[in-house]
Amino acid sequence: MWRAASRLGAAVGPGRQPTRALAMSPWPFSATPRDYSVPNESWSREMRRLFDHYSCLCDTEEQQQSAGWCKFPSYNRSLKHAAGGKYLSKMVQAKARLFTRNIEEPGAGFEYAVFLNKQEKTSVTIFQPGHLLEGPPGHLHGGAIATIIDSSTGTLAGALLGPSMTANLNINYRSPIPLGNVVLIHCKVDQTEGRKTFMSCQITSSDGDKLHTEATGLFLSINLGRLFGA
Numbered sequence: 001m002w003r004a005a006s007r008l009g010a011a012v013g014p015g016r017q018p019t020r021a022l023a024m025s026p027w028p029f030s031a032t033p034r035d036y037s038v039p040n041e042s043w044s045r046e047m048r049r050l051f052d053h054y055s056c057l058c059d060t061e062e063q064q065q066s067a068g069w070c071k072f073p074s075y076n077r078s079l080k081h082a083a084g085g086k087y088l089s090k091m092v093q094a095k096a097r098l099f100t101r102n103i104e105e106p107g108a109g110f111e112y113a114v115f116l117n118k119q120e121k122t123s124v125t126i127f128q129p130g131h132l133l134e135g136p137p138g139h140l141h142g143g144a145i146a147t148i149i150d151s152s153t154g155t156l157a158g159a160l161l162g163p164s165m166t167a168n169l170n171i172n173y174r175s176p177i178p179l180g181n182v183v184l185i186h187c188k189v190d191q192t193e194g195r196k197t198f199m200s201c202q203i204t205s206s207d208g209d210k211l212h213t214e215a216t217g218l219f220l221s222i223n224l225g226r227l228f229g230a
């Protein structure tokens with residue numbers, strides 16, 4: 001199924017302008033936060049093609065309702081997703097930045113966009129790893145692979161469950177990922193038991209032919225207040 005979705009992507013031409021993003025709580029301050037998961041000058045043709053493909057699946061109300069796809073916006077502060085409240089005021093002056101969005105140079109770090117299908121409880125991340133993420137020469141660092149997996153599964157978990165944390169992540173690295181090569185990260189929910197959600201995930205080449213990584217993870221829904229000592 002994952003491979004079929006990639007092949008479907010190859011049939012859709014470039015040039016479509018996205019997109020309808022998932023409706024989120026409004027940012028409680030005047031400035032509109034910047035969504036980092038949109039094309040920039042560093043994105044390769046393949047990255048743009050895939051972005052157009054998945055955007056096409058979710059760019060109208062009707063399509064979103066029938067197909068269930070939407071693009072998840074990505075800011076450089078997690079709490080920009082929050083609706084406000086007593087914890088936000090404590091945090092807003094802090095220098096904290098989302099780990100995957102703290103490299104300013106376009107294309108140097110994590111270039112990615114997450115598309116969710118809430119009905120099917122799946123997501124696809126399109127990811128173009130930059131040169132500052134090197135591990136083995138010319139290839140992506142294993143920790144960076146774990147990071148993008150955690151972010152992808154975590155975004156799906158967050159969208160489905162609300163506040164949640166990774167309790168467990170198991171990763172099998174099957175083949176190295178060349179820097180600059182666009183890959184797809186397919187995530188799905190396998191099972192939910194109370195507060196626990198079990199997820200699995202595969203990273204493949206953008207045509208779906210090569211398997212790079214497989215992972216499973218456990219997420220636990222939490223009371224957000226606990227993170228701030230409430």
Ligand SMILES: CCCCCCCCCCCCCC(=O)SCCNC(=O)CCNC(=O)[C@H](O)C(C)(C)COP(=O)(O)OP(=O)(O)OC[C@H]1O[C@@H](n2cnc3c(N)ncnc32)[C@H](O)[C@@H]1OP(=O)(O)O
Pocket residue numbers: 078081150151152154155158159162163164165166167168196218220222
């Ligand atoms: C809207 C969404 C917005 C999102 C935007 C952001 C996008 C970016 C996304 C970025 C995303 C980044 C995401 C990140 O990076 S999250 C950062 C990395 N994760 C952490 O730091 C988590 C640290 N751990 C904890 O805080 C606690 O241990 C948690 C909260 C996980 C559980 O502590 P809690 O006190 O709550 O629960 P409990 O201990 O009573 O256990 C409850 C049940 O769970 C079972 N259990 C527990 N642990 C494990 C385990 N390891 N394997 C197997 N099972 C485990 C346990 O046996 C028990 O089962 P049972 O006896 O009931 O059957």
